[in-house]
Amino acid sequence: MTGLALNNLSVGYASGRHVATVLSGVTGSVEAGRMVGLVGPNGAGKSTLLRSVAGLQPVLGGEVSLNGTPTATMSRRQIAQTLSTVLTDRISVARLTCRDIVSLGRHPHSGIGGRLRPHDHAVIDESLAAVGATELADAFVGELSDGQRQRVMVARALAQEPSILLLDEPTSFLDPPGRIALLGMLRHVCTTRDIAVVVCSHDIEPVMRYADTLWVAGRGTEVTMGAPEDLARAGALEDAFRTEGIAFDLHTLTFWQSDEGRPTAQVVGSGADADLARHTLTRSGYWVVEDPADAGVTVTVTDGGWSVNGQMVATLSELHDHLVGRQREDSRS
Ligand SMILES: Nc1ncnc2c1ncn2[C@@H]1O[C@H](COP(=O)(O)OP(=O)(O)OP(=O)(O)O)[C@@H](O)[C@H]1O
Known part of the structure; x- marks a missing residue:
């Protein structure tokens, strides 16, 4: 050989x-x-x-x-x-x-x-x-x-x-x-x-x-x-x-904090804007799921940006702030 x-x-x-x-x-x-x-x-x-x-x-x-x-x-x-x-x-x-x-x-x-x-x-x-x-x-x-x-x-x-x-x-x-x-x-x-x-x-x-x-x-x-x-x-x-607490993510082939105990979200749409929204969700502490039935939050890619459960955000920074604020409210209630 x-x-x-x-x-x-x-x-x-x-x-x-x-x-x-x-x-x-x-x-x-x-x-x-x-x-x-x-x-x-x-x-x-x-x-x-x-x-x-x-x-x-x-x-x-x-x-x-x-x-x-x-x-x-x-x-x-x-x-x-x-x-x-x-x-x-x-x-x-x-x-x-x-x-x-x-x-x-x-x-x-x-x-x-x-x-x-x-x-x-x-x-x-x-x-x-x-x-x-x-x-x-x-x-x-x-x-x-x-x-x-x-x-x-x-x-x-x-x-x-x-x-x-x-x-x-x-x-x-x-x-x-x-x-x-x-x-x-x-x-x-x-x-x-x-x-x-x-x-x-x-x-x-x-x-x-x-x-x-x-x-x-x-x-x-x-x-x-x-x-x-x-x-x-x-x-x-x-x-x-x-x-x-660390898991290997098969989508990104990188290590991430494991998803257990995190709030769930799904992304509707395709292309780079959908991938970036998934990244923002993960960074904001969410577990991105495929099945709509499992998702607590839905982020949809639109022409002017993204909508989160119907509310529009124009940038991923705004999306991040919105998601973190939502988690804070959920933890208080
Ligand atoms: N000269 C040495 N004498 C005795 N033990 C050693 C010696 N060099 C390395 N080791 C031990 O052998 C083991 C493997 O070390 P090695 O450097 O091969 O690991 P590695 O996978 O290359 O690690 P890293 O990712 O940190 O570079 C370790 O437990 C290390 O302490």
Whole structure:
């Protein structure tokens, strides 16, 4: 198989006789051209898994195979020619240029003395272009924004010409559009370069838009794998993140306060104005229901704004104020 395969893998930390197993029985694969999103709460073991797969810490049991070959039988150089990583360690190389950093990715392929050949320079240029960082080639790394630096670190990993790419939190420190842009770029690179990608991220909703498969590390030692939507429907994300009073909303693919005990409302109408009214209702403390029979309040999208149980409001700010006032009155009566 081309790509990454994990067979009954156990990862964690051993110190003397004490063994702390973080994740166990992890069996799964990522084929070339496919992207896995690795998600889970803080401390679930995502970084431990990525570091173990990359050979940066010993596994406790089981097997990691790269393109069908167990890593236990591969040299470090062979592993580096197959797998590259973008990890969370902050680099302190402010006075290197982006091209210098990306050139480091050629190290596992370069000959004696590490001299770069014309082919290496071509790969470096292609890698910078693949992440949209051609213009940054001669900029110092210390002078980049977080988003630019993150793209350059991905370019370094691509310059390694890997079959498998592992990324730990590549979107942290990026603004919301930057997160989507980076994940979209990874998806593009994964498909066009036929790379097996595992990306660990706390940005569940954007990851769910791009990943073929989710690997969910929860509070136990198991990793649950499946299509993002199937796992969401089955409650696997809620289970993994299990937080009192917080539920995973299947409409928005985000976590919200759970609906129990909230007043109910429905929205009549369609399009962006209806979606925004639903958002305002949720923000105002209402549970948005589909069935009119369950709804205490009805918000209808109209030409001039919205009507709440027949009373017109022109803006969503007014809708919010009206809904909050209504709740206050209800709680007094
Ligand atoms: N060097 C270490 N020695 C011993 N235990 C460690 C070490 N590093 C991490 N751990 C423990 O392993 C567990 C998993 O940590 P890990 O960093 O893999 O979680 P994570 O899912 O990546 O969390 P986060 O989302 O917070 O980054 C935690 O209980 C952590 O305390």
